[in-house]
Amino acid sequence: MSPAADGSDIIKAIYQRRSVRHFAEFSLGRETVLELLRAASWAPSGLNHQPWRFAVIRDPGLKDKIAGLTRYAATIRGASVVIPVFLDREVSYDYVKDCQAVGACIQNLLLAAHALGLGAVWIGEILKNKDRVIEILELPARLELMAVVAVGEPAHRNQQSHRRPVEELILLER
Numbered sequence: 203m204s205p206a207a208d209g210s211d212i213i214k215a216i217y218q219r220r221s222v223r224h225f226a227e228f229s230l231g232r233e234t235v236l237e238l239l240r241a242a243s244w245a246p247s248g249l250n251h252q253p254w255r256f257a258v259i260r261d262p263g264l265k266d267k268i269a270g271l272t273r274y275a276a277t278i279r280g281a282s283v284v285i286p287v288f289l290d291r292e293v294s295y296d297y298v299k300d301c302q303a304v305g306a307c308i309q310n311l312l313l314a315a316h317a318l319g320l321g322a323v324w325i326g327e328i329l330k331n332k333d334r335v336i337e338i339l340e341l342p343a344r345l346e347l348m349a350v351v352a353v354g355e356p357a358h359r360n361q362q363s364h365r366r367p368v369e370e371l372i373l374l375e376r
C-alpha cells in the first residue's frame with residue numbers, strides 16, 4: 203500500500219480533483235490500475251460487505267462497443283483504461299446503503315487517479331444502457347452497472363468547476 207497521505211494532502215486532493223474528459227495517448231500499467239482499484243476498495247461499506255466489482259477494459263474493440271452506448275463516446279475511446287463499476291446484488295444486503303458504498307468507492311477511485319497525476323471522469327449517462335454493458339462484457343446478470351470510470355493521462359489540466367457556497371447548503375444550524 204502507498205504511504206499514508208497526511209490530512210492536508212487529502213483536503214488538497216478533494217479540492218483540486220476535476221473531471222477529466224480529454225486524454226492524451228498513454229498506456230497505463232497494470233500495477234497502476236491495481237493501485238487505483240485497491241484505493242477504491244478501501245471505501246467504507248455497510249457491514250464491510252464491499253459490494254463493488256470492477257471490469258478493466260483496454261481492448262480498443264471492446265472500448266468501442268461500450269462507447270457506442272453513451273454520448274461520452276469520445277471520452278471512452280480516448281481513455282487508457284475504462285473501468286465499469288458494478289454492484290454485486292448477491293452480496294447486497296440493503297440496496298440504498300450498497301449503492302452509497304459503491305459511490306464512495308468510485309470517489310476513492312477518482313481521488314486516487316488524481317493523486318497519481320492521472321485524470322478520470324465518472325460517467326453515469328451510460329446507465330440508460332446498463333444491461334447492454336453487462337451483455338457486451340458477458341458478465342452475470344447479478345451485477346448492476348453503477349458507473350463507468352474513464353481513466354488516462356489528461357490532455358490538459360485547466361478544467362474548471364464550481365460549487366455553491368457551503369452556507370447555502372446548510373438547512374439547519376442550531
Ligand SMILES: Cc1cc2nc3c(=O)[nH]c(=O)nc-3n(C[C@H](O)[C@H](O)[C@H](O)COP(=O)(O)O)c2cc1C
Pocket residue numbers: 219220221222223274323324325326327328361362363364
Ligand atoms: C452520479 C454522477 C454521474 C455523472 N455522470 C457523468 C457523465 O455521464 N458524463 C460526464 O462527463 N460527467 C459525469 N459526471 C461528472 C460530473 O459532471 C462532475 O463531477 C461535475 O460536473 C463536477 O465537476 P468536477 O468533477 O470537475 O468537480 C457524473 C458525476 C456523478 C457523481
